[in-house]
Amino acid sequence: MDLISNLALGFSVASSFANLAFCLIGVLLGTLIGVLPGIGATATIAMLLPITFQLEPVSSLIMLAGIYYGAQYGGSTTAILINMPGESSSAVTAIDGYQMARKGRAGTALAVAALGSFFAGTVSTFLVAIFAPPLTEVALKFGAAEYFSLMVMGLVMSVALAHGSVVKALAMVVLGLLLGLVGTDIYTGAPRFTMGITQYADGLNFVAVAVGVFGIAEILRNLEDEHDREVMTKNITRLFPTRQELKQMIGPVLRGTGVGSVLGILPGGGAILASFASYTVEKKLSAHPEEFGQGALAGVAGPESANNAGAQTSFIPLLTLGIPANPVMALMIGAMIIQGIVPGPNVVSEQPRLFWGIIASMWIGNLMLVVLNLPLIGLWVRLLTVPYYVLFPIIMAMCSIGVYSVASNTYDLFAVAFFGLLGYVMSKLRCEPAPLLLGFVLGPLLEENLRRAMILSRGDPTTFLTRPISATLLLLSLGVLILVFMPQIRKRRDEVFTESDA
């Protein structure tokens, strides 16, 4: 079979001593920068780019890919330990992961995240290997109308993210949408809500907003009540999940992998949706939805698997079309070009060693990550015992460096401060930051694709219903909406009944 000989070729390339070493360096570096709050894969890869020129093309790409998924991995560590997601995908992990940590189950959360990610990484790597070309065809069928409907579905799902009031969650989504509008309108060139500051012409920086509303706000809350944090470290009973907990994670991990693999293929922001979508699915299927937001195991296992699966399958458009799905992929294209390999539809056939070598290295890299990270869990958890007056200034400094390094823009630091304050106020008002972040990420995509679909259809709104994929997605959103509101309505009716009984 072709596939087997291809994979064999891939593994022979990836398991050469040098390539194994570069893969290890990549995942190590990735884990490290992922763990440092605020410093993302984009900045690191940009800094390392010149070094890779001296390497073999395969080695350099294996290393860069390692940094990318290593950072995804490390990013969940900070999300769980200090409520500081560095990437949009780990924002969801922060919701329940951090609550688990607060209850002394940080070790369990980290182990579940690591094992879930490994499983998802393994499965999706094989998906990439087997289905890359046909999946690309599917991705190309997604035009503006389809993306719009997909975003609608994502926003509807976001309501399920809230574990308190639905109205407040909606308010946060809308606030997020508005914040997402800051910047230059791509259709008219008009600057919107930039207050005349050119530095905001390209919009607010995601990392700045996320670090602010999650991380800085959390620091402010912790400083307010030092006692709260002590509980976190004193209650640690065990580092690894029990057999029963392992059994509990099987379902969420499988579903998360499926959701993530499918959404990761779509180049226009599909991967962003993966962890959000998985969280919604788990909450809906759970026998104890009330646990979500209070430290539900499935709320970590599902989204973590989904985001890792999405991270792997988002290589498909890069490798088969030469089109980057996100800024990290754009950097990898830059690296390939400088190496004299111009990414495009022919890479698979012209550079089989490169293509299959990278795919095989992804699997090896995921294995390394899990071997590397399981023993590290003890160390990370011990990090929580560092006195907070030492820990929080370090976190603040790392955040600021990380945010600044994304675009060398001082205004991003002002944004961190502002959103930190906003996040603190929000927590006082019992509003959740996750729906805000989702609105912030999806809002611009929703608007962009809505307007593009309308331009392409010459102003005919039925385009969303006449295109089959788009119509299906809209129907699904309607279904989700009903599922979300049904229990609410039923509960209210029950409440009314109990009251009248009394």
Next chain:
Amino acid sequence: MAYPRLIGALCATTMLVAPAFAQDWPQRQITMVVPFSAGGPTDTVARMVAERMSADLGQQIIIENIGGAGGTLGAGNVAKADADGYTVLLHHIGMATSATLYRNLAYDTLDAFEYVGLVTEVPMVVVSRKDFEPKDFKEFISYVKDNADNLTLANAGIGSASHLCGMMLMSALDVQLVTVPYKGTGPAMTDLLGGQTDLMCDQTTNTTQQIKGGTIKAYAVTTPERLELFADLPTAMESGLDGFDVSIWHGIYTPKGTPAEVNERLSKALQAALADEGVIKAMADLGTAPSPAGDATPEALKTKLETEIARWKPVIEAAGVYAD
């Protein structure tokens, strides 16, 4: 203690260096600002050239990506930087078009910089989705004119190379197509590959591999001469579209007041880099070529910038689209 002596020695060195500044330049690493994000086509050009220039200058050139607002943020930073030769800017055609596209620039394009030289002029290709009907560019012209109302023209956002070339195409054909802006070349190309849009005009750096792979169709090149890479593609000009000459030229600038000797030295390093086999090959892979040594000079870049500002001003004003 050795420190006082060391400090004394350092002071002495500084005093010695000051008057003879330009001769002793460069003493430390040089920052090359690229006003776009890392990994993009301009960044790639900068990194190719910077590596070779470093070798010639004997000092490392590091790339700093200051993206945003169509390259005007990075250019603005360099305009304000110390004119000591340790900050340089690599910018493309946007340097000239932003002078008109942005009505409130923080700097005066023609007055804020000194010039080092032209780096490369990347040709552009008129491309379409792969099942677009016309067989050649002659048919293309008449087909587009007849079906203007039903065709869509994609671009990578206001001020982008594809936007500029698209404006030029419409003005040369005297048609108004429905333009569909995207956030960057990637998504615009994806939709063209998927047949969601009909036409685009973009740099060879972005289109070459797709054309070779047969996933999109190429009709004409936008330079006065045919390309070695696509010898059978006609130029737009030879097909009767007068004045349709668009290329994405890249130049290196320094802040106003940088000593002429320093610019000359940078220019020499640039010429050396552009003559390097590796650079020539890397550029050829992307469908472009280094600028000839005669163009990699301060005078040539100054002339280019002035003529291009004048040439694009009416085109942009006629389209009535501004980026602010």
